Amino acid sequence: MDLSNGSPxxxxxxxxxxxxxxxLPSNMMPFSVMPGGYSSAGGAGVSVSRRKIxxxxxxxxxxAMRSSSPRKKHNVVFGQENxxxxxxxxxxxxxxxxSALASFKQIVAGAQGxxxxxxxxxxxxxxxxxxxxxxxxxxxxxxxxxxNVAKHFPAAIVSGRSRKKVLEFVKLKELCYAxxxxxxxxxxxxxxxxxxxxxxxxxxxxxxxxxxxMIDEVSKSLLEVTSGIEGASVENNKFCVSVHYRxxxxxxxxxxxxxxxxxxEGFPRLKVTNGRMVLEVRPVIDWDKGKAVEFLLQSLGLxxxxxxxxxxxxxxxxxxxxxxxxxxxNCGFGILVSQVPKETEAFYSLRDPSEVMEFLxxxxxxxxxxx
Ligand SMILES: O=P(O)(O)OC[C@H]1O[C@H](O[C@H]2O[C@H](CO)[C@@H](O)[C@H](O)[C@H]2O)[C@H](O)[C@@H](O)[C@@H]1O
Numbered sequence: 001m002d003l004s005n006g007s008p009x010x011x012x013x014x015x016x017x018x019x020x021x022x023x024l025p026s027n028m029m030p031f032s033v034m035p036g037g038y039s040s041a042g043g044a045g046v047s048v049s050r051r052k053i054x055x056x057x058x059x060x061x062x063x064a065m066r067s068s069s070p071r072k073k074h075n076v077v078f079g080q081e082n083x084x085x086x087x088x089x090x091x092x093x094x095x096x097x098x099s100a101l102a103s104f105k106q107i108v109a110g111a112q113g114x115x116x117x118x119x120x121x122x123x124x125x126x127x128x129x130x131x132x133x134x135x136x137x138x139x140x141x142x143x144x145x146x147x148n149v150a151k152h153f154p155a156a157i158v159s160g161r162s163r164k165k166v167l168e169f170v171k172l173k174e175l176c177y178a179x180x181x182x183x184x185x186x187x188x189x190x191x192x193x194x195x196x197x198x199x200x201x202x203x204x205x206x207x208x209x210x211x212x213x214m215i216d217e218v219s220k221s222l223l224e225v226t227s228g229i230e231g232a233s234v235e236n237n238k239f240c241v242s243v244h245y246r247x248x249x250x251x252x253x254x255x256x257x258x259x260x261x262x263x264x265e266g267f268p269r270l271k272v273t274n275g276r277m278v279l280e281v282r283p284v285i286d287w288d289k290g291k292a293v294e295f296l297l298q299s300l301g302l303x304x305x306x307x308x309x310x311x312x313x314x315x316x317x318x319x320x321x322x323x324x325x326x327x328x329x330n331c332g333f334g335i336l337v338s339q340v341p342k343e344t345e346a347f348y349s350l351r352d353p354s355e356v357m358e359f360l361x362x363x364x365x366x367x368x369x370x371x
Contacts, residue, residue: 061257093341100348121314122159150174162238180239182292240282290321305331
């Protein structure tokens, strides 16, 4: 990836306007009205009152919140007595996005003689989704599995969390960390041991650095406006901010959407995307987890797509950017962690973090036997 032509920060108002008109991938929910009259509702030139635009934005956001947040009722369907495989829709989906465990032989057959690099999302992938984001700890057995992976393969964590926070959870120095959805990348010197370019120092890459004061400001405003909503919480992830609504009564979701919209009106260079019961506020820059993976591959000396197989495992919409990059590079593949059928750019699937651990352990066993 060549960044020599400039930074990913978008300064051209037309380019920002295009993003707001829906040029971004579908998971991106542009949210601010541009001074030039762009709206995510209809694009340039559509004359609607400001109030109507606000309604469209709030309703759009609310729809996204509802559709992207399968509530606990789904856990009943896919609870212990009712495994996803027993659901006909899930079985049909598995035919399109097969289990990475069931396809393991095929996966490693394609990796013979090549170098595998492993990229791991954190929440929902290495730790189960829990109600309290501060309690999303990683189990000791999962940590051991990730440590072993990092011993045998170049490996990185790519998370929406702040880099500091995700490191506190993972507690392993052997990996690279890309926090804030890839906007805060630290390559580990230990990771270079896997590479041809030995002896390189750890490096820091922060393409959205100039947004730091703005993110702090918006984080404070979001905290203030949502403080009266029971169950809502705001997490400052350094280069992006999460507004959690998992513990908010569904009748108050509209209020959350409305308040976030109101705050974002004062920040035209920020946008909001939605994840698993979370609204993620971040800079409008041309950077995402996919770009972060490309950056890491290049900086770790692993960009030779003929001989390197990157594997990216993640559960969230933001991980789709990474799946897409691997699909487009035609090397390596994404693995989606999901208990429900989803549209995805991933080639394979795993049901939950326990299957992720099984897959990681299988990779390590295979590597040990293939040397
Ligand atoms: O890219 P990720 O590592 O998957 O981070 C995405 C968001 O993950 C966290 O929120 C999610 O997990 C929480 C704990 O299980 C859960 O309570 C929340 O509902 C989920 O959305 C994290 O707290 C967010 O800041 C990240 O953006």
